[in-house]
């Protein structure tokens with residue numbers, strides 16, 4: 001998109017591509033992982049070419065997301081450091097959910113909730129990668145005692161569900177907060193939007209306190 | 211063997227009832243290790259009947275050959291030299307699937323119908339439905355299933371379900387030259403074992419007993435052991451095998467509950483939107499940035 005004086009660049013092209021690659025592989029992983037989770041989801045295997053293909057592909061999707069997620073980690077690690085203001089913001093998040101932002105402290109480029117989401121996802125990802133390797137029967141499981149494999153299976157299933165829950169929340173909040181999806185699609189947000197949702201970042205970007 | 215019999219009690223990854231109208235006698239194979247001479251005729255018979263051939267292996271300096279169960283060797287003889295109060299004893303055990311009444315493999319399996327338990331007690335892998343994830347290996351308390359390198363499916367002893375379905379005894383039973391392996395109804399096998407145990411006790415094996423571990427609901431392959439108080443001496447036969455808490459949690463009620471929780475998140479999010487509307491830019495903020 002052409003630079004527009006009325007708009008602010010929120011995410012760079014590289015950040016956006018990176019984000020959507022992670023999203024793509026997350027959907028592939030969640031869809032294929034749930035196949036093994038409970039018979040209720042077994043029919044999803046048809047999306048991946050059948051049960052055996054799902055079993056073959058899922059861990060390789062995992063390898064791909066590990067690569068892209070690591071990219072996201074280094075891109076957003078610094079802007080996700082939680083400050084005292086963020087914790088204060090989180091204490092008022094309930095009011096915001098009801099549409100009342102009068103007592104909300106000023107959020108920076110990312111608000112407290114987004115930062116917490118980032119670190120929660122990092123934790124899930126670490127657990128999923130480590131446990132996923134242990135339960136990868138074709139190449140790795142034979143390296144571990146069976147008790148470790150059993151424990152990893154429990155961790156992988158639990159972390160998978162938690163991560164799916166987090167992403168459901170993430171998607172809803174993006175839909176709920178109008179125009180934020182555009183920030184990740186084409187990168188730009190209106191000044192009014194920035195002032196509304198990320199006032200501290202708005203001032204940082206414009207040097208103004210309108 | 212696919213659907214060679216329709217009397218099924220359990221199917222893996224299936225939440226509805228299995229076709230189980232007919233009543234079938236519960237069967238069992240009884241392996242009397244005190245009569246076994248370790249000749250491996252049963253190993254050979256197993257490969258003969260099932261048309262499996264293992265690779266030619268290496269000599270490991272022990273009698274165990276092959277050294278472990280494989281996708282082609284569904285039963286192996288394991289030889290232990292142990293010192294007991296009777297002096298040096300050579301304990302030989304025919305290892306293979308125990309056909310548990312509560313099979314950990316079946317509980318762990320995520321592929322519908324890849325593992326079935328027939329009404330007669332036999333636990334059978336239906337390789338056509340197997341996806342090769344190896345969860346059964348993780349679930350089995352006896353370390354039995356083996357993933358084939360050739361086709362990435364798991365294999366194990368079928369208790370000759372194909373022979374049993376037409377009224378024959380398993381191939382190993384048929385071939386055993388000392389009568390150490392017998393086959394029949396589970397009830398009869400327990401009774402037969404009891405007679406053997408009385409005999410063994412008279413001959414000085416005070417701890418002789420039947421191995422039919424209740425932690426897995428009993429098994430359809432049972433052992434008569436001279437030292438039933440110490441099954442581990444027989445090359446690590448577990449003393450109290452059970453599906454265990456980790457597999458219990460992994461495959462337990464937490465999963466439907468978690469699924470419900472995910473559904474609640476979706477419903478809750480929708481309800482929140484309906485009740486509160488979107489999070490938009492305020493009017494005054496909009497006006498400020500108009501010009």
Ligand code: HEM
Pocket residue numbers: 026029030032033034036037038054055056057058059060061062063065066128129131132133135136137153156157160161163164343
């Ligand atoms: C990052 C690296 C990952 C690796 C190496 C990996 C590997 C595996 C493996 C080997 C399995 C067993 C099934 C099979 O053999 O295909 C599995 C199951 C599963 N995976 Fe992953 N996975 C990874 C990431 C993820 C992610 C990000 C999700 C999430 C949303 C996920 C969700 C699941 C679920 C729900 C199961 C079924 C667990 C069960 O109930 O047993 N995995 N994974």
Ligand code: SF4
Pocket residue numbers: 306307308309310313314315316333349350351352353354355366
């Ligand atoms: S011994 Fe292992 S493979 Fe055999 S029925 Fe029991 S759990 Fe399944």
